[in-house]
Structures are given as C-alpha cells and as structure tokens.
Amino acid sequence: MPALNKKMELICPAGNLPTLRAAVDNGADAVYIGFRNRTNARNFPGLNFSPEEALEGVRYARINGKRLFLAINTFPVPEHWQEAVKAVDKAAEIGVDALILADIGLMNYTARTHPDLRLHLSVQGSATNRHAIAFYHEQFGISRVVLPRVLSLAQVQQLTEKTPVEVEVFGYGSLCVMVEGRCALSSYVTGNSPNSAGVCSPAHAVRWLETPSGRDAYLDGVLINRYHDGETAGYPTICKGRFKVNNHIFHSIEEPVCLNVLEILPELVNAGVSAIKVEGRQRSRAYVSTVARTLRAALDSYHVDPDNFKPRNEWITQLNQLAEGNCHTLGAYHRSWQ
Amino acid sequence: MKISIGPIQYFWGREKILAFYDQLIDTRVDIVYLGETVCSKRRELNLNDWLEIAGRLAASGKEVILSTLALLEAGSELASLQQIAENNVYPVEANDVAAVQLLAGHGPFVLGPHINVYNNETLAFLHRLGAKRWISPVELGRNTITRLHENRPPAMETEIFAYGRLPLAFSARCFSARAHDKSKDDCGHICSDYPDGLALYTQDDDAFLVLNGIQVQSATVHNLVAHLDELVSIGIDIIRIDPQQHGMAEIVSVLSSVLDGQLQTGIAMEQLARYQPYGSCDGYWRGGAGMAPVAAMPEEIASDA
Known part of the structure; x- marks a missing residue:
C-alpha cells in the first residue's frame, strides 16, 4: 500500500530502558524491543526487557506521542511453545502498539486470542514477494511487513504497489546477506x-x-x-x-559493511515505503541516539523540501563513524550488489 | 519406510539431468521431487521438459512431486510458480510461503524444507490448508522432530532429510559469480562449472561450506545412516536423499539395504565414504551443531535443540 501522503516513520531499536528513552528523545517514531528470553532474535546476555520494563517503555513512548513495538520473532519448538505463548499474552496485557511475529503457529494463536492486537510480519518471516505477504495478510490480518534485506529498490517499489499492507524496510545497521528466517x-x-x-x-x-x-x-x-x-x-x-x-x-560471502539508505531516502518514500528501521537492539545508547538523531534530521529535511533533498556531509560523517568497517553500502537495494 | 530423492540443487546440463533420472528408474526410490529450487536463471529445462521426466518416472511407478523455488522476488518467478501450482497432474512442494498461498485449498501439497515448521501449531494450521506432508527444516533435532511427528495431524506424513549436503542459506547475491568477480546479472551461469558446488575453505584449509549460486551448503555430507533404526522406530514415513553428481544409484542401494536389514551400518558407512570428499556429519539430528562429524559426539551427552 503506497504511503505517499504519509510521512515515512523512523523505527529504532532498544535493548534496555535508557536506550529506549534515548531513541524516543532523539526522534524515533516508534521503538522496537524484545523480552529477555529466547522469544526474540536478539537474545543476547544482558540485553532486553522484563515485562515491567516493557510496561515502563510503553508508558514513556506514549507520553511522548510515540509507539512501542515488541518482537517475538523466533520459531518456537514444542519445548518452548508455552514460553512463546506467554510472551504474546504478556505483550497483549502490557498493551504494546504492535507485535512483530514470524512463526505461523504463533501468529494464528495471536490473531485468534488477541484479535485487536496489531501484527507486523517480522523480517524473520522471510516474505520477499506479494503472494507471501498476501498469505499473512489474509490468514492473520497483518498490518505491516518488514522486508528481508535481499530486495532491490525496484523490487521494493513493485511490492508496495501490489500489497495491501504497510511496508517497512531496513535503513541502517548491520547487513544480513542471507534471507532472514532461512539461514542455518x-x-x-x-x-x-x-x-x-x-x-x-x-x-x-x-x-x-x-x-x-x-x-x-x-x-x-x-x-x-x-x-x-x-x-x-x-x-x-x-x-x-x-x-x-x-x-x-x-570475504567470500559478504564484507563487514553497514547498510545506510541516506542517499536513497527520496526513492524509498516515493516507492511507498511506510517506515525505515534501524538494526541493532544490541547497540549502545550512544549509538542509537546518534542514528536516531541523524536519520530524524534527514527525514525532516526531506519532508520540508522533498524536491531539493540532499544528504548533508555532517549526517554522512556521523553515520559513517558508527558503521562497521567505517563504510556503508546500499546492499541489495542497489542491483549491482547482488 | 519410503525413500525420496530431493530436487537437484546444482546447475547441471540437460543430458546430465536426463541421465540422472533415467538411472533412478530401476532403483528402490519411491518418490522423486523435480524442478529448479535455487535460481530462476537456470533454464536448461522448462516446465514441459520437467513434466516429460515426471511422466517417465510416474510410468515406472515412482511418485512425482514438482518442487518450487525457495527465494521468490521477481514477477517472472511468481509467474513460473503459478504455472507449476496450476499443473493438474502432480502435487507440488512449497519452498516459500508464496507457494502455500497459491496451493492452499487446491488439493494436497507438500511443505518443503524451506517452510519454517518448528511446532505442531504451525503444522496443524498448514494441514488445514491442504498440506499432506512436511519435510523438517534442516536444523531441527531428533527430540523436536519426534514431538512434531507424534502430535502430527491425521494422515500427515513426515519426511526427514537423511543424506546429502545441507542447504543452509539463500541470498539475493550469487556467491559463485562473486567468487569469479562477476555480478549476478552477468553471471554467465558460472555455477554450471561446479556440479557439486564450489568448495569454500577456512584459512587453515578445512573444507567448510559449498557455494551453489545464491545458496550456501555444508561441505560435509549430512548422513543419518547410523540413525536409520531410530527413524524407523519413531515412525518417520520417508527419508530424503539429495542429488549429487556421482554414485546416486549406489547411495540409494546402500541406504535401502540398511533399511531392509541386509547391510550393517558400519559397512554402509565405509561404502558411502567414497562419495563424501569432505566427510559426513549428523550433528543436527543429535541436537547440536549441524557440522558435528558422525559419531564424534557420544550419544549420552548430546542435548537436543
């Protein structure tokens, strides 16, 4: 669904409350988090949220007019099914603005049990084409899809034209070269x-x-x-x-580079992309602050004067200083990368 | 227990493909999966060619399933998928949710290894849409597969990948082309030079992975020959062998002889070793790292994933 009349949203990651507050303070439209267990794809030691912290996160986002998304985006095996279901129930109870899911069984459970909870298809759901997105939309009523980092800009544009749901793409951070959700x-x-x-x-x-x-x-x-x-x-x-x-x-598979869409922001907006997402719930508060502040400035600058948008040198410098290998790539958005 | 042959994952020439399937006709293979699953730029055979092969195999008593691409992006890829989904003769193996979307409600279909079925709720949901068989994702271990199988929906068949290089990942990027400093758009079908994939070594010279176009596979051969008794006792319906260019008839013969109690496991392992230039692994089945070599990890300390 092209979002031409809407402003493109900035979605930032947070691995703890101080980072969440920093993301909100520095211009994120929404922050995404995960619970402190194996139910999310950044299950790292010392990272993520207890239910109480998640509740505080929702509160902080709300009073600032922002939204909080929660990712439950691993694929639970039978042994861990109950843990995943409890996470969904807890997220519904806390009142997160959207749940980011990947597993078909868990999406079915959520759509039946919490029909009012807004669902986003995680990048881990591996939907790279309109039929796959249509499946999740028709079966579970997803409102948004996060696209895997394997599509070219032209392909993203074709998808947004043909899909009934909002499209979110990765805009900055580490680059998965493989189709997410299907890498072993x-x-x-x-x-x-x-x-x-x-x-x-x-x-x-x-x-x-x-x-x-x-x-x-x-x-x-x-x-x-x-x-x-x-x-x-x-x-x-x-x-x-x-x-x-x-x-x-x-580097037989991929260089350790950082994805950065700064120079194609207008093309992404024109392609009908609803939101750009920053990778990295494992990143520091300082990192998330800088990325949020810089991309906020770029998006605002674009929306004020779309026809004359040009990435400023200071934005490029700030983002490059954070990047892996201190350089950046357009990844699959640019066809020649493939 | 039935034996299936998975789709050919490499880019072979037309004659090689035809000869490959001809040699299967007189083997104990029950089910054959046909079609291109890795890269849409490989057009050595078109759908009619595949249907012709399917006809010959079906006439010899084999069950034929048409397989589909794992990564679908371009409109042309979706159009090919639709053609396969709408064939009125053979059931289809879905390797992307796009295929599930097209096949749902149109008769029985198969959930290929690239559909993420990790729990019974997912399996039950897809069963209601018409799935009649599932092939477990490569990384699932014995305990998980057993629980999924024990609680499967009625008449759902469980197929386990039992022999071949593990399909580990897919990308939009072509790694075979990259290794030759070519872009994917100008790949020259370089992957056809590597009929068993292009070996990737660590800097200390261990064969680690195999590059096969946009796919990455294990260098070692995933080999569950030592666990066939267990697969039978769990009640697994089908074991899958993935194609490689040499020794396929013998590999089938060795596995079926073990299944039929005609060949001891140890001898079977020795006979298969010549088709495993970089050794074999079975770690996923034992619940650990997939690359763990066969019998390297004592059974009692293996924990399941």
Whole structure:
C-alpha cells in the first residue's frame, strides 16, 4: 500500500530502558524491543526487557506521542511453545502498539486470542514477494511487513504497489546477506541459530587466538577470520568471514559493511515505503541516539523540501563513524550488489 | 519406510539431468521431487521438459512431486510458480510461503524444507490448508522432530532429510559469480562449472561450506545412516536423499539395504565414504551443531535443540 501522503516513520531499536528513552528523545517514531528470553532474535546476555520494563517503555513512548513495538520473532519448538505463548499474552496485557511475529503457529494463536492486537510480519518471516505477504495478510490480518534485506529498490517499489499492507524496510545497521528466517549457518557451526535460539554466531562460541602475525577469530573451532597486526578485527559472524575459494582468500560471502539508505531516502518514500528501521537492539545508547538523531534530521529535511533533498556531509560523517568497517553500502537495494 | 530423492540443487546440463533420472528408474526410490529450487536463471529445462521426466518416472511407478523455488522476488518467478501450482497432474512442494498461498485449498501439497515448521501449531494450521506432508527444516533435532511427528495431524506424513549436503542459506547475491568477480546479472551461469558446488575453505584449509549460486551448503555430507533404526522406530514415513553428481544409484542401494536389514551400518558407512570428499556429519539430528562429524559426539551427552 503506497504511503505517499504519509510521512515515512523512523523505527529504532532498544535493548534496555535508557536506550529506549534515548531513541524516543532523539526522534524515533516508534521503538522496537524484545523480552529477555529466547522469544526474540536478539537474545543476547544482558540485553532486553522484563515485562515491567516493557510496561515502563510503553508508558514513556506514549507520553511522548510515540509507539512501542515488541518482537517475538523466533520459531518456537514444542519445548518452548508455552514460553512463546506467554510472551504474546504478556505483550497483549502490557498493551504494546504492535507485535512483530514470524512463526505461523504463533501468529494464528495471536490473531485468534488477541484479535485487536496489531501484527507486523517480522523480517524473520522471510516474505520477499506479494503472494507471501498476501498469505499473512489474509490468514492473520497483518498490518505491516518488514522486508528481508535481499530486495532491490525496484523490487521494493513493485511490492508496495501490489500489497495491501504497510511496508517497512531496513535503513541502517548491520547487513544480513542471507534471507532472514532461512539461514542455518550459525546453527551449523554452533548449534544455535536466529530461528531457534534468537542468536547468530553467539558470543559464547567465539574464541580469539593471538598469533605471531596478528589475531585469529574462531567460532566453535572454525577459523572465521585471520587479522594481521594493526588490522581492525571484527566480530566473527560467519557470513562476514574471510575464506579461501579457488585458492583466493577474500570475504567470500559478504564484507563487514553497514547498510545506510541516506542517499536513497527520496526513492524509498516515493516507492511507498511506510517506515525505515534501524538494526541493532544490541547497540549502545550512544549509538542509537546518534542514528536516531541523524536519520530524524534527514527525514525532516526531506519532508520540508522533498524536491531539493540532499544528504548533508555532517549526517554522512556521523553515520559513517558508527558503521562497521567505517563504510556503508546500499546492499541489495542497489542491483549491482547482488 | 519410503525413500525420496530431493530436487537437484546444482546447475547441471540437460543430458546430465536426463541421465540422472533415467538411472533412478530401476532403483528402490519411491518418490522423486523435480524442478529448479535455487535460481530462476537456470533454464536448461522448462516446465514441459520437467513434466516429460515426471511422466517417465510416474510410468515406472515412482511418485512425482514438482518442487518450487525457495527465494521468490521477481514477477517472472511468481509467474513460473503459478504455472507449476496450476499443473493438474502432480502435487507440488512449497519452498516459500508464496507457494502455500497459491496451493492452499487446491488439493494436497507438500511443505518443503524451506517452510519454517518448528511446532505442531504451525503444522496443524498448514494441514488445514491442504498440506499432506512436511519435510523438517534442516536444523531441527531428533527430540523436536519426534514431538512434531507424534502430535502430527491425521494422515500427515513426515519426511526427514537423511543424506546429502545441507542447504543452509539463500541470498539475493550469487556467491559463485562473486567468487569469479562477476555480478549476478552477468553471471554467465558460472555455477554450471561446479556440479557439486564450489568448495569454500577456512584459512587453515578445512573444507567448510559449498557455494551453489545464491545458496550456501555444508561441505560435509549430512548422513543419518547410523540413525536409520531410530527413524524407523519413531515412525518417520520417508527419508530424503539429495542429488549429487556421482554414485546416486549406489547411495540409494546402500541406504535401502540398511533399511531392509541386509547391510550393517558400519559397512554402509565405509561404502558411502567414497562419495563424501569432505566427510559426513549428523550433528543436527543429535541436537547440536549441524557440522558435528558422525559419531564424534557420544550419544549420552548430546542435548537436543
């Protein structure tokens, strides 16, 4: 559903209450969070919200005229089904503005049990085309879909024209090169995946080894990357590693770059995108503050004078300083990336 | 227990594909899944060609299912999907929810390994829409599969991926093209040079993954031969073997001989080893990391996912 007459929303992540407040204070239209358990895809130690904190988050967002979304976006196995159902019930009780879900069974439960609760299809739901989105809309009445980071700008535009629901896309942050919700690379190596445990390349599996020439990064015994002295070392996410293919060592799957849509904001608005989302519930308050403030300024600037929008150097500098590898990419939005 | 052959995931030439299916006619294989599931740019065969192969296999007594793409983005891909969904002869395997949307309410269909069925509620919901069989997502372990199977809807069949390289991930990016400094739009079908995928090694020379166009697979072969007794006792209906270019008839023969009690597991493992250049794994089944080598982890300390 093209949203040409509406302002594009800015959706920011928060892993705790101080970050949530910072996101709201710095210009997020909505903040998304998760409970402190395996029901969400950023199930990291020391992160996320208790029900009481989530309630306080809703309160803080509301008094500032903003909204709070809650992600329950892993795929519960039978052993963890009750935990997921309780999370849904708790979110309904707290009164979050939308629930971000991925699992078909859980969506069915939620649509039947809490028919008034607004549903968003998580990026983990892996909907990359109009038929898939139509399925979730017809079966469960989803109001919005978060698109996987695999579509080109032209494809995003075609989708918004043909889908009855709002479209939210990723605008800034780490880049999943794989279709979300269908990547088992992490569980292949560690036994834990985003789908089943809410983690990718989990910290407990990471080991650093100092070598005569630098540092090696392992994930459960698999050498993911090898850094020379003086080289900036990154977290050993499998898809960002350097491997050997045809005797050539390179980032065989993806470089550790940061997605940044600043320069195509007008195109996204014109494509009918309803909201842009910032990745990173694991990020610090300072990080979220800077990203929210910068993207807020960019969106406001666009809405004041759409025809003359141009990313300001200060925005680009601020965002680049936060980015992985200090550079940014348009990812799949730009066809040549594929 | 029935034996199925999953869709060919690599880009093979026409003659190779035809020969591959001809050799299956005289094997103990019960079910064959046909069609392109990885990349829509691979057009060596069109739907009519696949239907011709399907006809020959069906005439020889095999059950034929038409498989569909796992990642659908372009309008042309959705159009091809619709053509397959509307064939009036063979049931269809859905590998994306788009296929479920088109197949729901139009007779029985199959939930492929790329539909996320992690719990009984999801399975029951999709059963009501017409799903008659599900293939478990690759990362599910024995305990989860057992619970899903024990509480499955009436007449729902459970199929388990038992032999082949694990399909681990899909992307919009073509990794085979990337390894050759080509873009996807100008890939030159480079993936056809790698009929078992392009091996990706760690910097300390362990074969880790296999690049197959936009798909990433395991380098090691997922191999549940040592667990076939258990699969039978759980009541699993079908085991799936995924195609690789060499030794398919022998692989089928080895697995069926073990199933029929004609061949000891240890001997079977030795016979299969020649078709596993980078070894075999079964960690997912045991509830751990998928890449855990067969028999490397004592049964009693394995915990389920």
